[in-house]
Amino acid sequence: MTTKSQFQKIKSGDSKAFEVLFNQLYPSMCVLAREYVKDDGMAEDIAQEAFVKLWNARDRYENITSVKSFLYVMVKNLSLNYLKRDKLGSKFTESLDKEDYYYFNNRIVEEETYRILQQAIDDLPRKSAVVMNLSLQGMRNHEIAERLGVSVNTVKTLKYNSMKTLRVKLKHYFFILLLLLGEI
Structure with a gap:
């Protein structure tokens, strides 16, 4: 689990604390991105880009809950942007509605649950x-x-x-x- 003190270290530029956070959340971010882009390599790139954006904006966030939210939303947005840019998902992005919102939220809960459970088992x-x-x-x-x-x-x-x-x-x-x- 990420502690408040660990997050404070990240905010102050501690790259080792950031690496711990990355190792904890990166697999979940890849799974989420893969749900959108259907490509393992691109999903990994998107997840990494989200972490880079987090690192660059780390001083704007007060607690770890906002960091997790930031990452989930960032991965979703980067995935949708990828689909729009490459016109692979133009029909997909045009058809986004409330169901997609609930699907996205359910995926967040599912991934976070799996991460907590896996950490306890480990x-x-x-x-x-x-x-x-x-x-x-x-x-x-x-x-x-x-x-x-x-x-x-x-x-x-x-x-x-x-x-x-x-x-x-x-x-x-x-x-x-x-x-x-x-x-x-």
Whole structure:
């Protein structure tokens, strides 16, 4: 998670703090851009450009919430500009309406939820994190056990202990707990 002190470092020009923020949010920004431009390379370019614009305007933002909003909106706008410029999406951009607005907002929530959940899972012990990630990919306990060369009971124990830890860690993110309980 990005802390207020980390954001203050970014505002003052600390490139290492900015790199941490970049590493946390860049994958989500690429996914969002890819939804619009349907091209992995261009999506990466757009996400990088959004971060460059953020770095250049970092002193204008007071807290991390506005930075996240800035990045999401910037990626959306850069993606739409790309589509307009290349005339690949002229029909797409002409047809934008309320549904697109809600779709965009839902994608933001989805990406932010995934980022928070993934960060919490990454903080688990290595084997527990692997089990949880495989579970989220839809693998069953016996498949995970086979893949990792452990017993099904070991997988169940690791998942149980991981869920206890994640419940505490994500207690303020009720919606993520619902996702976890429904998916695993």
